Amino acid sequence: MTISIIIAVSCIAGCSIKEDRKDCPCILTVILNKVPVRIMDKADGLWLNISTEGKGTALDSPLTGSDYSEPEWLETDVQKGLVSVVCSSSKSLNVPYGSECDSLYAHSVKLRCYEDNARDTIYLKKQWCTATIIVEDVEPEEEYFFEVRGMWAGVSASGLTPLPGEFYAVPRRLDAGTFQVRLPRQGDESLSMTLNNMYKYSLGKIIAGSGYDWKAPDLDDIKVVIDCARAEIQVTISPWEDGADLGDLEI
Numbered sequence: 001m002t003i004s005i006i007i008a009v010s011c012i013a014g015c016s017i018k019e020d021r022k023d024c025p026c027i028l029t030v031i032l033n034k035v036p037v038r039i040m041d042k043a044d045g046l047w048l049n050i051s052t053e054g055k056g057t058a059l060d061s062p063l064t065g066s067d068y069s070e071p072e073w074l075e076t077d078v079q080k081g082l083v084s085v086v087c088s089s090s091k092s093l094n095v096p097y098g099s100e101c102d103s104l105y106a107h108s109v110k111l112r113c114y115e116d117n118a119r120d121t122i123y124l125k126k127q128w129c130t131a132t133i134i135v136e137d138v139e140p141e142e143e144y145f146f147e148v149r150g151m152w153a154g155v156s157a158s159g160l161t162p163l164p165g166e167f168y169a170v171p172r173r174l175d176a177g178t179f180q181v182r183l184p185r186q187g188d189e190s191l192s193m194t195l196n197n198m199y200k201y202s203l204g205k206i207i208a209g210s211g212y213d214w215k216a217p218d219l220d221d222i223k224v225v226i227d228c229a230r231a232e233i234q235v236t237i238s239p240w241e242d243g244a245d246l247g248d249l250e251i
Contacts, residue, residue, distance in 0.1 A: 025077035026113040030085065031121040032063075033072035039089060039105050039124055046124075047091040049157070052113070053082040062091075083113040086157045087122045093163070094154035100169040101128040101154075101184040108160045126218040126240060127155055129183045131171070133193075133224045138177035143196075146171045146179055148203065150191040154184055162187035162214070186214045195226070201233055210235040 028050065035046065050059040058078040088106035095101050105124035112118075135144055153165030162185045171181035183191070191204035207222060212235070221238040 026080050027075055027117050028078045028113060029073055029075050029119040031073050031119060035122055035124060047088050049086045050076060050078060051084050052079040055079040055081055078113055080114050083111045085109050085111060085120050093157060095167060095184050097166055097168050101182040104128055106160055108157060127185055129219045130221040131181050131183055131224055133171055133179040135177040136225060136227045137229060145196050147194045148181055152184055152186050185219060206233060206235050210237055212237055
């Protein structure tokens, strides 16, 4: 099995040992053997962007293929300087208005590439939180319609920090009283949720009260339980463990 790699590398002239090497390229080796095969399969490949600050892009290309084996690395020339490496399971890190967050895994790092050689190992991190909403004591004849709104709509390529933007999504219905929506990384407690255009919940504050950490490298999932009879809502955290993707589970 092989990785199919499409590479557009900047054409930088080679240097001899006798030349002044400050203008020579740095050979950057990107290690891929820490990328789980299940993520490659789920995402149908990765997107890799490598650029030197103030000097342009060396690589902006998909890594395609449902599986791969040795060699699990690639090399590319980059201009010396502060180099940004961004690898993700989707080229876009934004969440369009009206959509839930993608099942996005991403890696972002800045490297000081001032020598002739440098390397970076890709460690993909989970950038979404699956919220499973459970309505207790469901009335068979009652229809439930949830809407979720927020002020963050993705992550930035630089540091994978929350990206400001209007977020709106309608949770998917799994059964009569169970719904699900993937939430992007949040930068504050502004997230809100409405039920049947009648009840409004300060979801961001309730999530914060549960001890949830939006700054964690890998985001956990949550369960939101609503007791309509008592007008109560409770959030519990479903820890995410490496190797066990808890996104989109039917409970």
